[in-house]
Amino acid sequence: MEIVLRQTTEDDLAFVLSVEGDRHNRRFVVVWSEDQHLAALDNENIAHLVIETIPDRRTVGYVILSGLQNQNRNIEFQRIVVTDKGKGYGRAAVRAIKRHAFDTLSAHRLWLEVKDFNMRARALYGKEAFRYEGTLRECLKGPDGFESLVLMSILEQEYRAL
Secondary structure, three states, X not given: OOEEEEEOXXXXXXXXXXXXXXXXXXXXXXXXOHHHHHHHHOOOOEEEEEEEEOOOOOEEEEEEEEOOOOOOOEEEEEEEEEOOOOOOHHHHHHHHHHHHHHHHOOOOEXXXXXXXXXXXXXXXXXXXXXXXXXXXXEEEEEOOEEEEEEEEEEEHHHHHOO
């Protein structure tokens, strides 16, 4: 499975809002407004990226990384949303994100928060060498009550050892 990450443009926002708001995805992310996504496109501290397949350049998701200017070189893997589940796009995107964070952005640490009930994502991150760091208990108010977040990360030396 080959994918490429490219900078999101304003023309991509209809797709981004559509997949983020899809009932299969919205329970796993904090949904943003169009204005929030627009602001992210103009923020030098954020990489808002679209996931495309190779060679047909079909858009299959998007990614948001933040903290690009963090003096401690800690980059937050803030969001990933993939449209076609179970086809390897998520795994390929996570691998591309690690390459981008460590090889292009010179990150020391790439970290994320994932909803504790998102077992599919947690399993993928674990298989991709992200380590469990802790749980932020009931820190988000969701539609069915409070939700907890699991904190995971991978360090540059762990990435290089893969």
